[in-house]
Structures are given as C-alpha cells and as structure tokens.
Amino acid sequence: MARFLKKQSKKSGLPPGTLIHIGDKKTEKTTIDYIDYNTDDVQEKTVDRIEDCYPLKQSKSVSWINITGLEDVSVLEKMGSHFDIHPLVLEDILHTDQRPKYEDYESYFFVILKMLRYDDESKEITSEQVSLILTDTCVISFQELEGDVFNAIRDRIRMGKGRIRKMGTDYLLYALIDAIVDHYFIILEKIGEKIEGLEDEVVDNPTPKILQYIHGLKRDMIFLRKSIWPLREAINNLYKNEHHLIKKTTGIFLRDVYDHTIQIIDTVETYRDMVSGLLDIYMSSVSNKMNEVMKVLTIFAAIFIPLTFIAGVYGMNFQYMPELAIPWAYPLVWIVMCAVGIILLLYFRHKKWM
Amino acid sequence: MARFLKKQSKKSGLPPGTLIHIGDKKTEKTTIDYIDYNTDDVQEKTVDRIEDCYPLKQSKSVSWINITGLEDVSVLEKMGSHFDIHPLVLEDILHTDQRPKYEDYESYFFVILKMLRYDDESKEITSEQVSLILTDTCVISFQELEGDVFNAIRDRIRMGKGRIRKMGTDYLLYALIDAIVDHYFIILEKIGEKIEGLEDEVVDNPTPKILQYIHGLKRDMIFLRKSIWPLREAINNLYKNEHHLIKKTTGIFLRDVYDHTIQIIDTVETYRDMVSGLLDIYMSSVSNKMNEVMKVLTIFAAIFIPLTFIAGVYGMNFQYMPELAIPWAYPLVWIVMCAVGIILLLYFRHKKWM
C-alpha cells in the first residue's frame, strides 16, 4: 500500500515551492558526482559540495551531474539558484510520489521517471524516483538511493563505446531514459514467470492465499502501468515537439524508446488478461472442488441411507413378521442390499460422478 | 445518498436566475470578512454589511472577500449588482450541488470547487461547495459553512511568507484552489487506511456487513471522482487559455495543481482496482467458507452413515442369523467398523479435506 501514496499531508498548508522531502527517508548522505566528456576526453569526479559543479554550466563539453540522496535540501536550493531552476521543479524532485512527466521550461527540460527494481529476496518490486534536468550543456540527475541501472552508460562513456561520446546532452538524456525503460523488461519477465508458475497451482489448490497472491500480482501490474503509461506520453511529447534542446538525430532514438514503452504497455495488458483468466480458473476450481465434495457426500448418503432403511425394517419388533422366521430371509436381505448398492454405484458411474 | 442529489425540485418552474438557496441549510448567519494586502501592507476586517466591501473593487491592492453562509440571499444580490456578476453565476453559487467548473465571463472568472472534509467521528466524508470569483482586483469566495482549509493561506498573507504578497489576485486564486486540492490527499490517505484495514477482515470474516462497508468505500470513491474529475478539466482550461486575468508566472503554478489532480485521479483509480480486488476476495472467501461447511458435513455423513448401516444389519431380528451366536462376532464388528472409519478418514485426509 505504502508505495501507492506517500504522505502528501506533510506538505499540506505550506506555500508552494517550499522544499521539504516527501517520501520514505531512504538514505542519510547526499553524494554528488559528475562525468564531463567530449569526443576526446572524459573526466569523472565525486565532489563534496554542489558549488564544485558550477563551472560545468558554462563548459562546452557534455556534463552529467548525478545527485544521490534527497535529504539535504540545501544542495538542491543552491543548485536551483545557480542553474536557474524553477522552485516547483525542485519541489517535484523532492516529492518522490510524482507521476512520470516531462515539462518544457524553454531553457531546460525536466523529466521525471520511475526506476523500478525487483528485489530478489522480498520478491517485491520497489520504485525509485529519478528526476532529470536537461540543459544545453548538462544533464543533472537526481536519485533517492545509491545504486542504479546506469553503470553500463558510465562504462560506454569511459570506454567511448557506441556513439555516446560523439553526441550531445540530448543523447545522454535519451541513454538514461532508455536504460530505465529497458530495465522494465526484466521486471516484466519476473512477473511473467510468476504468472506461469501459478497456472497449475490455481487448478490443483485454489486456496484464498493463492487468490491474495494473484491480487498481489494484479497490484504489481497496476503499479507498473501507473509508472509506464504517463512515461509513454512524456516521451511522446519529448520527441514530437520541435525544440533546440533535442536534435533530430536523437529524436529517432527517442522514438525507439517510445516504441519500447508501447511494447511494455502491450505486455502489461496481456498479463492483465492472463491474470483475469487465472481468476476465472480459480473461481471455477473452487466450484469444482465443491462439486467433488458434494458428489462424495451424495454417493455415500444415497447408497447407505436406503440400505439402513432396509436393515431398520427388519429391526422392527412386530410379533407377526413372517419373513423373520424364514431361514433364507437373512441371506436374501443381504443379496437385496448388495444389489441395491451395486445398482446405485453403476448409476453414479453412469452419471460420471465417480 | 443525500449528498449525491440535492433537492433541485425546489427550483422547478422558477425563472432562471432566481436566487434560492438549494442545499441543506447548514448555517444561520452570513459572515463577511476580507483581507486587503499588497507587498507592504495587510488589512483584515470582518464587516457586517456587504456594502463595506464595495470600495475594494477599485482599490489597487489585492482583496480577498470571503462570504460564509448562503442563507441571506440579499447579500449575494447586492454583491452581484455592484460587481456586475451574471445572475446565473449567483444562482450557481446558491445551488450547492454544482459540478466543479470554470467559466470565463471576460471581465471575471468563476470557479466552483468541492471542499472535502473527513469527519473523524462519523468516519464520513462531507462536502462543501466553495465558489470563487476572480476579478483583476478581488477574489471573492463563498462557503456554505464556518471553518475551512484556508488558514495556512491567511497566515502566509499576514506574515508575508512565500511569494503570495508579491503576486496578484490570480496567485491568490491559485493558492485557494491548491489548498483545497492538497486537502484531498488527506481524504485519500484515510480511504487508503480503510482499504488496508479491510484486506485481512475480508478473508477471515466475509459477512454481508463487510460487503456493505466495501460498497460504502466504493461510493466514497465515486463521490471523490465526481468532485475531482471535472475539477481537473476546469483547472486545465484555466491555465491553458490565455487571458489577461491569469499571468504566465501563475500559469506554471496552476499546471502544478493540475498535476496534483491527475495524481489524485490516478490514486482513486488504483483504489477502485483494489476495492474490486477486495470484492473478488470476498466472494471467494464466501465460497470457501461454504466449501468448508460442506466438507465437515460430508466427512461426518460419509463416516457414520456406513457404520450405522452395519449396526443396523445386526439389529435385525431374523431368527436365523448365525453370526449373532458367534462369541467373537461382536468384537469383530467393532474392528470392522473402526477399520472402515479409519480408512475413510485417511481417504479424506488424502483428499486434503482435513
């Protein structure tokens, strides 16, 4: 539940643009590092103070400033005033329950994404807000926690692999978004495996626990859809709008990410249909179990109640019951009882109840 | 129910623009107060007669006139004629079952919102209509009841906190809308807690009372959606339309409120999905309980009916029943009966019915 709604109420009544971190306190320390590169050169550094990043604003080369940990609000304030960032942007960075979105502030773009991770231990999907600011010389990224999905990009920059070193900040923005979106496929695979695992379980053992598990899956998918659906829209706006910050060559790559988001949405929809199918099968299995129970009851009752009746008849104490005196009456009664039992058994077999 | 449809019929047949208060009579007295401020100065006053507010129309400073209680129709009439407000606007202010909306009357804007409050005692969500009129020098607000969510704004104006004192009436309008929308998050948290509380209850104890409670939640959310959905549209129109009454700098803040409304709608949709899930689990729990009852019945019946039959057989009074005379027959019958019972028990355990 907690992941669906963070404590917005903390903010209630404060003037807009007030910088308060809303979200679970995830990390104590704020770490700042940057990579500054061009076709020929790469410089990588972890700095203590945001002020050390100020020169990057003017440098011709492409700079990627990465800020991890949002507890120290003063870092954001300083960064915001040096880079001329609107207070509402800073507020959105700190309120980590934003929907993915893209906002155009003319001199810079602001993008919010959800970085999803699958925790192998708790088997839960966790979400972390990543905020990206794109200017013509810098990409500034904000993360809540240590650890991200960007290491491959860092390697590509360091090694000069692919075209990343030859391109501008817009391509770097694309690369970061692409890394996050690509990671969604891994989440999808995990969910896919879970669904597959359920298909037999649901027929054999339809317990309410399974049902809660299925609904947990459903909620995972609602969560995923909530992360990806507005992202699709945001990326669409990003590549469709003509803007000096996004070059046309990068636009084609953004269209590719856009295609990936559609593919993810498609898969989520397919999974939703499958999970609905699982629910149907679950319900039907429950009915079927009940049916089976009823059949067992009916077979036992329908066979033995008539027999007990016959036995009861000859347990009566009337003085004039001529049958009682006949020597072959007792075996005959046994034969009759066996016959009745067998006929009923055959009848139930004929009805395919056994 | 009552909150879904107020007695419109009262109005039936009257000429349009007739001022009659439609809605529950919530307060006797109409109180009028205003805050008049600019960057340097704040003046706050509670006045007896609406006439005392007339000068505010021309004053250069920003004025916020707040009218609480809609019973005294004459206040509205006078206010309307002095400020040149269209009769239909006045009618809408009095009919407190309006959908949230925004209307552009060129020289002024008219906005209707629903201020929601969660009553901690009755655990019910109550709704109050807030109507706002924006002119270039005044914001006039109308409330049905004493008490509102605007105290933080009043404090900010008094103290000069944030940017509110430096901005115009459009920013004040934004601040009021923002306060109301921010309050929705608190309602959402309450509903979220209720849903969370239900999840276990529904598996353990699926009574029709729980079901009615779930449907109560569903209705709360329909109500919430009815309040927020048209509001989203209204705010969208407010910030998208270019108009001399809304400055561009304020537009950015309105876009932020707009984002909040989307976030609320998103959460409501998520909650709806969760409540649907609860209903599924409820239905399944009922089936499961029934299944359990059936199994108990079947186990008892299937074990004891055959045993009773055996006992019945040797209760028959035939004269020639050789077994009856055998000394070890009685213990043997006991052994047979125990064996039958144990075999059936093992069979049911094997079927996982026990």
Added chain:
Amino acid sequence: MARFLKKQSKKSGLPPGTLIHIGDKKTEKTTIDYIDYNTDDVQEKTVDRIEDCYPLKQSKSVSWINITGLEDVSVLEKMGSHFDIHPLVLEDILHTDQRPKYEDYESYFFVILKMLRYDDESKEITSEQVSLILTDTCVISFQELEGDVFNAIRDRIRMGKGRIRKMGTDYLLYALIDAIVDHYFIILEKIGEKIEGLEDEVVDNPTPKILQYIHGLKRDMIFLRKSIWPLREAINNLYKNEHHLIKKTTGIFLRDVYDHTIQIIDTVETYRDMVSGLLDIYMSSVSNKMNEVMKVLTIFAAIFIPLTFIAGVYGMNFQYMPELAIPWAYPLVWIVMCAVGIILLLYFRHKKWM
C-alpha cells in the same frame, strides 16, 4: 419494452416524408393554442384551425404556437407548407420514437426532446416527445398529450415575471428546454428514493422478485440515459454554433442548461454504479442465505448421525455383548452421547457457525 421501440415497421416501404403518425395513439383531438407577446402586451388564444396562426409568422412580437395531439396529420401539412418546414422535419415530429436532436435548417432550428413524467400510480416513467421549431418570430411546439411542464413559463409570460417578456424567441426556446430538463431532476429523485429503499431489502430478503425490480430500475436508467445523452449533445451544438437565431445573451443560459444535462448524466452514472453495487450485494446475500442453510444442515447432521450410530451399536442383537448386562452401561452411554453432542456444539460455536 414497448417504450423502447415503436412500430417503425408501419412505415416500411413508404416514400420518405410521408406523414403517418408512428407511436401509440395517445389522444384523439388536436388542440392548437398560441401566446403572442412583447414587452408590453400578451395575447393568448385557443384556435380551431391552424390557419388562424398564419399571421403570427410575420408579426414582430414573439409567438409561441403549441400544438397538442399528432393524430390530425393535415394540421401539420398545412403548418409545414405555410412556415416552409422540410417534409423530413414533419415526419420526425410524427414519428415519436426519435432520439433527442437538434437540426439547423438555416431559416429555422428543429429540436426534439423527450418530456419525462413519473406516474405516481403505476410508479413508471412515461415519455412524451416534444418537438420545437424556432424561427425568428415564432416557437412552434408539438406535444403528443394534454398536460405538460410548461405552465410555469406560461405564468411568467402572463405576469411578466423574470426577463422572458424582454427577450426573443431564442430565450423562449431556452425556457421550454430548461423546463423539460429541470423536470428530469424530479425523476432522478424518485429513482434515488427507490434505490435507497432497496438497500436493506436486498440484504434481508434477496428474492428473484427483488432482482427483477432492480433490473427494472436499471432499465429506467438506460431509458433516462437514452433521453438525456443525445440531448446534451444537441444543446451543446445549439449554444456553440454561432447563428443569427440564437443571441449571445441567450447562449449563456443555454450553457447553463448544458451544465444541468451533464449533472443529470453524472447522477445517472452514479446511480448505475449504486445499482451494480446492489446487484453484488444481492448475489452475496443469496450465497449467504445458502451458507446459513448449509450450516444448519451440517450442525444437525454432524451431531445426530454419530449419536444415532452409538444407539445403533447397542441395538445389535449379538448374544455376547457384555456391555449390555452392565447396569451402569445405559446411563454411561447417555453420558457419552451428551458429551459427544456438547463437544460438537462447542466445535461449531468455535467455528462461528452458530
């Protein structure tokens, strides 16, 4: 059923524009009356022949010609040719199963509405088609039946209440539409009361009759939605399209009616959700009743079947049953049987089946 589809087949094969009254024959007589008014003067008259209304076409004052009863097709024919009305319009007036719509024929507008009435005796909603033609000097209205919701308008014209006498035919058209739409709220209240009344009934007494009643309500709402949904569209077109027949001042009033239609649609949707909820609760109540029946059966069977077995054992006639001779055996068996019964009772109470 009948109200959903009138006998269109009657018309099949006839050339379009052929004037045949389709719909239930509701009245024998066709009555024609008119009100002709301007700011200073009102003239009201019931005439025998449509020809008496001809002069109103040229008169400067506003005229409202009201024709009740559609059986006498010749009246329509004459009226049509004098006022230059398109044959398809006349056909639509006679075929009383039209959807509400608005059509622009340049020199006149044609509007079809459904006037709903709640019959207090049969507790049914009845529908009557009202067709309105707006020219620059006249509004011509067609009704199927005597009796309408327009008396308040007639009074306002006679008394000169409100602004109606100062405005043109477009305002009269608005007033007529407004009267019909306002009346919908009364229907909604009736349905709301019915739904409220059902909520307890459905838990206590879930009979198929209740279910049919709920579905009756559902059908009422389908019917209502069918009447109001296209009307919303029609009114939207009416006030959005710039046209010399609709003055701008009247446009604002039409927007107000438009808001009412949205409000009605909103309420209908809310009611639909509530009725769906009722169906869920109904289904669940049925399951619950069944569960209760099963529990009673199981408790009786599970307690007495084992006891009967014990009694059966000591009803056997074996010669060597040492217990039978023990004097305290009989009371002991009673004690055992009571103990078994009590233990089972406690078990079922523990399971909350009792």
Added chain:
Amino acid sequence: MARFLKKQSKKSGLPPGTLIHIGDKKTEKTTIDYIDYNTDDVQEKTVDRIEDCYPLKQSKSVSWINITGLEDVSVLEKMGSHFDIHPLVLEDILHTDQRPKYEDYESYFFVILKMLRYDDESKEITSEQVSLILTDTCVISFQELEGDVFNAIRDRIRMGKGRIRKMGTDYLLYALIDAIVDHYFIILEKIGEKIEGLEDEVVDNPTPKILQYIHGLKRDMIFLRKSIWPLREAINNLYKNEHHLIKKTTGIFLRDVYDHTIQIIDTVETYRDMVSGLLDIYMSSVSNKMNEVMKVLTIFAAIFIPLTFIAGVYGMNFQYMPELAIPWAYPLVWIVMCAVGIILLLYFRHKKWM
C-alpha cells in the same frame, strides 16, 4: 457460425482483383433487369446479356440496373470494363463477407450494405450482401439472391409516387439504402419480442437450454451491430463529403437515414443491456433453485435425524433400561418426538424457509 466468416481461404494466394465468388453458393442463375426513368417516362426490362445495358451509361435519364446472382463472373467482368469499375470493387462485390462501407472513386461511388431478413420458419436472421454503384446516370445494384426489400421503391417509380421520379441517381441510391435500413427495424422488433418472451421463462425455468438461447440472441445482436455500425460511418461519410454525385437536397435525406442508423444502434445497445440483465437473472434463478433444494434437504434431515436418534436410543438392548418398563413411556416418547418435530418446523417457518 458460418455467417461470421466465409471461406476467405479460397482466395489465399491469388493475385488481388481476381474475380472469384466467395460466399455460399446461393443461386445458379444470374438475372439482369433495369428500370430507366425520368419525370415523364418509365421503361422496365429484364435482359439476357449485360451488353443490353451498355446504352444506359450515356442516357440522360436515371437508370437502375439490378443484377441478382453472383455466380456468373463474366457478367461482372464485362460490366466492369464498360463502366470503368476498379477491379478491387468487382472483387469486393463477389466476396460477400465485406463489412458495409462506402468508397469514393471520383467518377463513381461504391457502397456495400447488408440486407437482413428474418426467416419466420427457422427463426434465424439471414444476411445478404447488397453492393451499389452510383454514377451520374446509373445506379447498379448487386444482390446474391432473388427477392429483396425494394419492391416498394419499384412501385413508387412505376406509379410516380413521392418525389423519386423528379430526382437523380443520388436520390435513388438514398431510396435503396433507406429501404434496407428501414427493414432493420423489423428485425429489431422480432428480437425485442424474443427478449420479452424470455423474461418470465428465465425465472421459472433456468435450464442451460435457455442460456444457449440467450447467447443465441446475443450473437444475433453482435451480428446486427457488425452490420449497422460500419454502415453508420459509411452513410456519415456519404452525406458529409461534398461531391458532385450527391446533391445537397439529397444530403438532407441521407442525414435522415443516418439518424435511423443511430437509432438502431441505440436500440441494439439497449437490447444488449437487457440481455445482460437476463443473464444476471438467469444466474440468480439457478442459485435460487439450488437454495430451494438445499432447504428441502435441510428441513427433512434436520427434523427426522434427531427423531431417528430418539427411536434408536430406545432400540438399544441394555438390560437395565428402566424407561422401557414404564407403561406411559411409549406414548411419552411419541409426544416428545412430535414436539421436537413441531418445534423444528416452527423454527424453519420462522426462518422463512418454508
């Protein structure tokens, strides 16, 4: 089933525009007849060879060429090359599983419709594809089978009834479409009658056969919707697009047909809702029947099992059972048993199970 998908596979692999008749072979013979008329004159003829219709292409009068039976592909080929019809149009005429559509080929229009008929014997709706080609001098219609719904139009042309003789080919096209659409109302009435007939049946006798019948109805409506929905779109395009082939006066008539299609769609939607309601009632009736069965079982079991237990107790053979010797014990046991029975009966009556 067969009507939902004709054997497209027959065509697979052939070049597009290859003329092969796809659809059930419905008739052996291809008959060609035409009516050629203007305001003054009508000429009607059945011809053997399509070549006899060639002169009609140039004649100033309005010609309606009607071709029934699609087996003889050569007729189409000749017609196509003389009238300059695109091969894909000819292909569409022959593949009788097309969706209704309208295509604009500049010098001619091509319209496909479904002519529905209700077979009173088999109580099934059958469908026949009618293709219409509109040029400035001719309407060419193609039917699969003898017999159609156009006889009234033929009569109107022959007699000069209505305005048809005074209008052009566009009006003739309209008349043909109108005849087909009007016939849909008859189908709707038949379905409406069937639904009405089911309403009681479903409560009294909820057998799987009824369910299959309801689903048959549902399928009929899917079928109807599949025929009418694209038709609505086609007609909309036909009258909205300005084109020299459709005169403005005819446009108004087409708008009227368009209204009819919306009305049909509306009714189909209403019926769908009603049939969904029937399914709900069906399901509930099944549950109810089960409930009733359970109650009977429970009443019998709960009354007689305790009584049998009492009888069983006094059937025990203990030597020391003092009650057995008491003379009034036997009648007392009867009294006790009757009392138990009556108390339980009253209890069940109190629970409203009887």
Added chain:
Amino acid sequence: MARFLKKQSKKSGLPPGTLIHIGDKKTEKTTIDYIDYNTDDVQEKTVDRIEDCYPLKQSKSVSWINITGLEDVSVLEKMGSHFDIHPLVLEDILHTDQRPKYEDYESYFFVILKMLRYDDESKEITSEQVSLILTDTCVISFQELEGDVFNAIRDRIRMGKGRIRKMGTDYLLYALIDAIVDHYFIILEKIGEKIEGLEDEVVDNPTPKILQYIHGLKRDMIFLRKSIWPLREAINNLYKNEHHLIKKTTGIFLRDVYDHTIQIIDTVETYRDMVSGLLDIYMSSVSNKMNEVMKVLTIFAAIFIPLTFIAGVYGMNFQYMPELAIPWAYPLVWIVMCAVGIILLLYFRHKKWM
C-alpha cells in the same frame, strides 16, 4: 507464454543500435536470394554473400531481396551500410518481438509484420517476424525461418500473372503484406472451428480442462489482436501519407488490405464475445451439475430418512407398545411407508426435480 515476451533482458545495458539477435534461435544458416524483374524479364538467384546484391540498389528494375535467418549479424551490418539503413532499423529487425509498425525514413520505408502460421500437429499458432524495407528500386525482406506464405507471389512474378510485373516496388510491398494478412483468415477459420467444437462440450462436460482450453483460445486471440491491431494502424499510415515511394494506384490496393485488417479485427472481437459466452455457459453448466447432484442427494435423503425413522420407532424395545401385537400392524406399516415414499416422489416430480 514464451511467445509473449522474448528475452529483452539480453540487450539490457548495451548501447542502442548494437546488433544482437533477440528471439528464439530458429535457424542456423542465413540464406539470401533475390528476384529482379521488370515487365519483360525475370531473374532469380540464390547468392552466398550479401555483396552480390549490391548492384540491385542502382538497377532500374524491381528487386526483391529476401534474407532468411537472422543469426549471422554481419550480413545485416553490410547490407545496412550499403543501403544506408539506420542502425535502429537493423536492431528492430533482429529483435523479433517488435510490434507491427511502419516507419518513414524519407529515402526508405520500414515495415514490421507478424507472419502467423497454424501448426496442424501441435494445434498451436506460431509467429514469425517479417521485416520489410522499401526503397525506390528494392524491397528487402527479412524472415526468421525457412518457409513462408510468399510462394504464390513468386509464381505470379515468374509467370507474369496479374499486374505485378507492370508495377513498382510499392506494389511488391503491397503484395507481400497482402499475402501475410490473407493468411490470417486461415488462422481465424481454425479458431472458429475450435470455438464451434467447444459449444456442445461445454454444456455436457464442464471440466476445468475445458476451461483451460477456452482460456488457451482466449490467449490465442489476444495474441492475434496484438499482431493485427498495430498492423491496421501501420497500413493506415502507409496509404494515407502522401509519399513519393507509394504511387496513388497502389494506395487503392493498400486501402483494400486495410479493409481486410478491419475485417479481421471485427472477427476477433466477435470471437471474443463468443468465447465470453462460452465461459458464461461453462459456469452455468457447473452450477447446473451441482444442482443435479444436490437434487439426487435430496431425493434419496428426503425419502429414506423419514422411512428409516418409522422403522426405528417400531424397533424400540418398550414393553407396552400395543401396536406390536396387532397382526396387521406390520403390513400396515409397509403400506404407510410406501405411501410416504410415493407421495414424496410425486412431490419431487411436481417440483420438476426428476
């Protein structure tokens, strides 16, 4: 499951445009062949190296280069650099889990489709990605596997059947798309047959296995819809956008394919409705079976439990039971028991339980 999501994770972290084949390894060898034709001449060849196709880029005639097998990435790389294909296009060709789409790269078009095949043995639908590149002189097609649905096209080119030899590359592209889409109808027929086969099975024998089979069908249709829905959009864009690569005469043919995709979507929707109907009938059949079981149980229990009670009464050992001594008491008890049994039987028959 596997067909819904291929291992995208393989790609995670690689720079975009990296050529890695994602998808099941379906074939070892990459084979390249081409057909080069104009009105007069056809040349067909299987080549070993992609370099042999380089001259086709400049040749005036129409060339169709077909590459089967995507394992050998170097072929794509060379082809890509010679024909100036964007790296993302090459990536999409290799990632065989793309949605069908159409992309316009000015000098060439890129189209992705899904070629579906029904495997008669496994009764499963298999999917293969076909990528098409259209330049002004070439169509380059990429397939995953040997064997396709294009043989009829090859024959038409070889024989000069139809108009294909007289048209350009755009018509060839159309022909390939048309062949794939036409093949969908065969898949639909197979699914249609399966659905038809289920209709009786579901009433007679509602096992969970049937349910899983129905859900398998549902998933097939989700799969089909996922393939065809974006294709419809792609083809729509292809023929609507004016572009020098698509001639107007070919546009008409593309519109025809577009119509086919709509027809397929229509049929899929119809099938979905039918399968939903099957699920309803399934659920109802399960309930019905249960009902039947309950009736048998109830009839047996309700008849024999009272009779057993009567027998039990006269098995009591009271000393003073005057009836026991009456000679005709025993036969009378039989008569009474028979009468009770017959009355109950008649009662149950009256209730239509038998």
